[in-house]
Amino acid sequence: MIRKLSTEQQAKMDDIRANYEEITRKIADAAQKTGRCPEDIHFLAATKTVEPEFINYAISLGLKEIGENRVQELLSKYDEYDLSKADLQFIGHLQTNKVRQIIGKVSMIQSVDSLKLAQEISRQSQKNGLTTDVLIEVNIGREENKSGVLSEHLEELTAQISLLDNIKVRGLMSVPPICDSEKEISKFFDDMYKLFVDISTKKSDNICMDILSMGMSDDYERAILSGANMVRIGSRLFGARIYR
């Protein structure tokens, strides 16, 4: 289908292009400050509420990873994503009874925080003859209403999940509390990095962690300086979210 873009759509795409260039430049700078290459950092776009045409435009600019938060939204947009050059992941809270609907559609689930959820991912992956990569979500700020495992239970949960078939723990993910200062947020990022290093250097079969996913629009550079190698960016790329 070829259709002419409205001026409004064209303006939005121009913004996305400028934002994409700025973010990739800042990611590269932060990576270099920590002795890493720009390619060492995964730039995942958080695409909740964003229409597929804009997501696909970002993919055409070079974006390689996108992440959705809600199963229903992911399914409704699924046929429209251009996944020939990009990878679709799940980054939101996932209910066990919805796992079945996304297995085989996503390359990674970033929000595993219980054995029960991991067991269902394992079961559904087995059924479909594939292996699903996961990150374990850590509630680093110990917030009451937030998902994620508490740090003192991380090692045990990781060990348990690593024994399951058709599921592979690739690393850790976190959404730290909203902070007033850079100092405050840095503390959470540094704590995550410590957990990541601790657990990835433990000699344990089946565990080979290589991804630390943390940092969003307002703090992704800070997260990279603390050791993140995946950032998840929404509004800074696509503009403020409009919930319908």
Ligand SMILES: *Cc1c(COP(=O)(O)O)cnc(C)c1O
């Ligand atoms: C929405 C979302 C993001 C991106 O948030 P922004 O502040 O818009 O960059 C990152 N991670 C998760 C899990 C999200 O839900």
